[in-house]
Each structure stands twice: as C-alpha cells, then as structure tokens.
Amino acid sequence: MRTAHLHNEAGLFAILELDRNRELAESVGLDLSLPDNLAILDAINRQLLTLSQEVTGVIFDPIYTHQLLADKAATAGALLRLEQDKLLAPEELPALFPNFSLEEIANNYALAKLELHYQLGEAKAIEKRQLLAEIREYSKVLGIDFLLSLRTAAAENDQLLAIQELRGLADLLVIQNPADPLAMATIVSELDIPCLVTNDAADSYEQFKEKFRMAMENGARGYCLGAVLWRELGDFRGEDQSLDLAGICKYLATTVRDRILELNRIAAESLQI
Numbered sequence: 341m342r343t344a345h346l347h348n349e350a351g352l353f354a355i356l357e358l359d360r361n362r363e364l365a366e367s368v369g370l371d372l373s374l375p376d377n378l379a380i381l382d383a384i385n386r387q388l389l390t391l392s393q394e395v396t397g398v399i400f401d402p403i404y405t406h407q408l409l410a411d412k413a414a415t416a417g418a419l420l421r422l423e424q425d426k427l428l429a430p431e432e433l434p435a436l437f438p439n440f441s442l443e444e445i446a447n448n449y450a451l452a453k454l455e456l457h458y459q460l461g462e463a464k465a466i467e468k469r470q471l472l473a474e475i476r477e478y479s480k481v482l483g484i485d486f487l488l489s490l491r492t493a494a495a496e497n498d499q500l501l502a503i504q505e506l507r508g509l510a511d512l513l514v515i516q517n518p519a520d521p522l523a524m525a526t527i528v529s530e531l532d533i534p535c536l537v538t539n540d541a542a543d544s545y546e547q548f549k550e551k552f553r554m555a556m557e558n559g560a561r562g563y564c565l566g567a568v569l570w571r572e573l574g575d576f577r578g579e580d581q582s583l584d585l586a587g588i589c590k591y592l593a594t595t596v597r598d599r600i601l602e603l604n605r606i607a608a609e610s611l612q613i
Contacts, residue, residue, distance in 0.1 A: 345417035357566030359401035418450040430457035485511035528559030556610035
C-alpha cells in the first residue's frame with residue numbers, strides 16, 4: 341500500500357494541511373466569491389506549497405488546491421480530502437464532494453483523507469461507522485490507503501473508546517493530542533496502524549510543540565497540521581489594511597518553515613530513542 345510514500349526513512353509522518361481553505365480565507369479576511377480574493381488565496385497556497393520540501397505529505401482539496409498537486413516537492417506524498425469544507429455540527433455526517441471520487445484520488449496517485457467527529461452512542465454513530473467501512477473497503481479495492489482524522493470529545497476516556505470502535509477502519513489515524521503520556525501510550529497500544537497527532541483548536545504553536553514532544557515520546561509517529569503553524573497570517577497588513585503578501589511570503593519562508601523544522605527535529609530525536 342502507499343503509506344510508505346508518506347513517511348521518511350526514520351518512519352516520521354509529517355503532513356501539511358492545504359485542504360482547509362474556508363478557514364484559511366476567513367483567517368485573512370478573504371471573500372471567496374470574489375475573483376481577486378481567490379487569486380490572493382491561490383498566491384498564499386502556492387507559497388505554503390514551498391514548505392512541501394520539509395514535510396513527507398501534503399493534503400489537497402478538490403476545489404482550491406487540487407491544481408497545485410503537481411507542484412509539490414517530489415519527496416512529499418499526496419492526500420486528497422473527501423469531505424466538503426463546510427462548518428458542520430459535530431453530530432452531523434460529513435458531506436462528501438459529489439463530483440470527486442476515490443477513483444479520481446487513485447488516478448492522482450494520492451491517498452484518501454476524511455475528517456470525522458465521532459462520539460460513542462451518538463444518534464448517527466452507526467451511519468458514521470458505515471461510511472468509514474465503505475470508504476475503507478473501496479480504498480482497498482483501488483489499492484490506496486485511507487487517513488482518518490478523528491475528532492472526539494475532550495474527555496480522555498471518550499477518545500480512547502472511540503478509537504477502539506473505529507481502529508480497524510483506516511490505515512492511518514490522526515487524533516487530537518491526549519492530555520498526558522499515559523493516555524497517549526494507551527492509545528498507541530490499542531492500534532496496529534500509525535497514529536499521528538494534530539492540535540486542539542485553541543492551541544498556539546508553542547502549546548502544541550510541547551504536547552507534540554510528549555506524544556512522540558509515547559508512541560506517536562508524527563503530525564498532521566495546518567493553521568497552528570501560521571496563526572499570525574492575518575496580522576500582515578498594509579497601512580490601508582490590505583494584506584501584505586510580501587510580508588506573508590517572508591513569514592511563511594522563515595517563521596513557519598522554522599517551526600516545521602523544529603517539529604521534525606523533535607520527532608527525529610524521539611524516534612531515535
């Protein structure tokens with residue numbers, strides 16, 4: 341299978357999210373119904389894509405970044421987002437792109453990615469498990485791997501129980517960072533697939549960095565990240581409050597790149613222990 345395309349020789353998965361374009365646009369005040377704003381979003385994504393040289397994989401979406409897939413670093417694998425980028429309540433089923441299929445993901449030599457909110461005993465738990473099972477089964481038929489980004493309630497036990505229910509339905513699992521080393525180690529012990537971590541919504545980069553260090557020391561295999569790496573993006577403004585694209589490009593090429601390198605260094609040190 342193709343998960344080998346997503347990690348380096350040390351076994352580190354370092355995945356960059358370029359599929360959250362609604363959130364990215366909101367963070368810098370772009371109206372995506374306006375052509376000039378779409379051009380600005382594209383310029384930011386192209387600069388973000390230069391960071392693909394420092395990671396092992398990049399997640400694209402079928403609308404705003406799919407056309408950039410061929411421009412990523414050759415050393416980085418590709419994933420494509422299955423769910424539409426809509427703001428949903430946690431109990432809702434994710435809406436899949438109607439005109440974009442697993443076959444097209446396979447034709448792009450990419451892996452499939454789905455984000456799912458899941459709570460034990462919720463009204464749509466059975467439907468959500470069925471959706472995952474269908475994606476997993478058809479992915480196997482097509483010979484592509486499937487990454488599940490799992491969002492659960494903050495309670496530690498809820499996260500573990502959800503993982504126990506869903507662990508056989510993906511090839512890679514991304515979880516929000518557990519609160520302590522024992523929780524992380526317990527989760528890893530339940531899995532026979534790589535477990536990656538992502539940030540909580542309120543995390544600053546510095547907060548996530550320390551959580552990531554703990555996660556790596558207790559069995560995590562890497563990260564899957566986006567906005568937490570570039571929280572300050574919307575602060576780059578000219579005197580007229582228009583976006584300072586030159587400032588943004590410099591920030592991404594320096595501060596954000598340095599953050600990725602720092603996380604890679606933390607991960608490498610943990611994998612060598």
